[in-house]
Amino acid sequence: MGTAALFYWIMLAGVALYAMTGVLDAGRKGMDIVGACAIGMATAAGGGTIRDLLMDRPVFWITDQSYLLVSLGTAILAFFLHRVIQLPPRLFLILDALGLALFTVSGTQLALAAGTPWLVAGFMGLITGVAGGVLRDILCNDIPLIFLPGQLYAIAAAAGAAAVVVMHAAEFSHQLAATIGFLVAAGLRLAAITFKLHGPEWQPRGD
Amino acid sequence: MGTAALFYWIMLAGVALYAMTGVLDAGRKGMDIVGACAIGMATAAGGGTIRDLLMDRPVFWITDQSYLLVSLGTAILAFFLHRVIQLPPRLFLILDALGLALFTVSGTQLALAAGTPWLVAGFMGLITGVAGGVLRDILCNDIPLIFLPGQLYAIAAAAGAAAVVVMHAAEFSHQLAATIGFLVAAGLRLAAITFKLHGPEWQPRGD
Amino acid sequence: MGTAALFYWIMLAGVALYAMTGVLDAGRKGMDIVGACAIGMATAAGGGTIRDLLMDRPVFWITDQSYLLVSLGTAILAFFLHRVIQLPPRLFLILDALGLALFTVSGTQLALAAGTPWLVAGFMGLITGVAGGVLRDILCNDIPLIFLPGQLYAIAAAAGAAAVVVMHAAEFSHQLAATIGFLVAAGLRLAAITFKLHGPEWQPRGD
Numbered sequence A, B, C: 001m002g003t004a005a006l007f008y009w010i011m012l013a014g015v016a017l018y019a020m021t022g023v024l025d026a027g028r029k030g031m032d033i034v035g036a037c038a039i040g041m042a043t044a045a046g047g048g049t050i051r052d053l054l055m056d057r058p059v060f061w062i063t064d065q066s067y068l069l070v071s072l073g074t075a076i077l078a079f080f081l082h083r084v085i086q087l088p089p090r091l092f093l094i095l096d097a098l099g100l101a102l103f104t105v106s107g108t109q110l111a112l113a114a115g116t117p118w119l120v121a122g123f124m125g126l127i128t129g130v131a132g133g134v135l136r137d138i139l140c141n142d143i144p145l146i147f148l149p150g151q152l153y154a155i156a157a158a159a160g161a162a163a164v165v166v167m168h169a170a171e172f173s174h175q176l177a178a179t180i181g182f183l184v185a186a187g188l189r190l191a192a193i194t195f196k197l198h199g200p201e202w203q204p205r206g207d
Helices: A003-028 A033-055 A066-081 A089-113 A118-139 A154-169 A174-195 B003-028 B033-055 B066-081 B089-113 B118-139 B154-169 B174-195 C003-028 C033-055 C066-081 C089-113 C118-139 C154-169 C174-195
Strands: none
Touching (some): A003 A033, A003 A066, A003 A089, A033 A089, A033 B033, A033 B154, A033 C033, A066 B118, A089 A118, A089 A154, A089 A174, A118 A154, A118 C118, A154 A174, A154 C033, B003 B033, B033 B066, B033 B089, B033 C154, B089 B154, C003 C118, C033 C089, C089 C118, C118 C154, C154 C174
């Protein structure tokens, strides 16, 4: 199996994982199967969809419906089997960190390949990684979790995206830039979970 | 009047009906005329707009502003006259079921005509039928109603879309596929209201 | 400095101002720096982004990343320095009225130049002026402020957009149409603040 094929399967695995997190949130909100599928699919495909709309590219799951099939199938399975199949929370967080890093790096490289300016490219990577979760929270009528104080998430993704952008500017190979970007994002996210690293918080006016 | 013209007028009627439901929700939230028009128009045009953005087609109400005129005009009328003109709730539900079926079938056929894969086509039909209501609920700061347990709504639309997709694959005529799809979606929705049919609900973990 | 350059700098100032309002709202919600930047950027760029997506134009901040740099930079500064630097509330409202008028007029003219029908053009101007604030409120999990009873905001913008559309139809020069549209929108908004002008409110059914 070549690198491209491996990458394709890893992306599908990431989509399935994100869909699963969406379904669990839908369940917590007491939604039925329609809500579970909608939230699951929005979480899985939302980031890439918003990126593609902004960049005026064909939306990735319209061209290749495997992504839709996988996210819908995962959502239905997770809806019916969530009491039987359970991932340990620790494993869940680790897989989510890998998915975050993967989506962010791939989105950044895709934007760089399309010739967008550097800040736009990093921002597209960040959107690919985190906008699905934001869409999930909006559909669940919550304040997006990543906007609230907590262990580094979007900042870890942004650091990974920045690493890719810098290495691209320094003309390193795509593979090396992707690898380093992935390690930075995933590593920082896992470190944030382990060592409880937080970003700067709001300092209310002391009156 | 030819079939195309008849279809056009039916679509405008559907847009007006959806706009009306949006205004009533805006009123329930205590919004002013700006909110009423915004929610009315989002409900009426939201589904088709999201479909067109995803499929990279010209947004339907930009090409032909009749849809915008009808939804805005209906919203303003409904805002000022809602105490005078009232539809009986039963009639309202029936008209809404017809609108749902009409929008879903037309969206599915439009996507099939554009050559999208089958699951994408059905999903586009579903979005055309229900995404306006989801957008309405988000703008009203509610959890989308169709995601919560209740009488079949999105599932009825999905069944109609599936009927269209299957009949398209079996090479039936467009007219027949549209008719059957419409009857499936509208029939299932009306049956759901009459017989209180529900979709699968979330089974919380029994700890 | 030519008119085009002046206009460009005024637009960047408007973007910075809108970003600042977003950050203050994010702070009120207890968000961290990620939330502040996201809400700031969504407020600043949301309206123009939605306009560009609907009209199938290249999104303005992808072509020229200055807008992204300015909104992100302003958001970060406002996040850390909001206790030090404060705009008097009155000045804030005046600047916001000028930004509203500027964005609305520029959006309307942009749509007219692209040949959209008149109601669509006015609506695009309105979206450019107010949709960023609507997006901000959705991301903050609030009902959009401009949908609730209060001093004229969207109606002031709509009046300015209407003035531009009418003057365009009457074949006045672009400069004159823009000036009058700007004065109508800003003037009406400032009058609404000063004299507490409200739009029509919902009349609940008296049962």
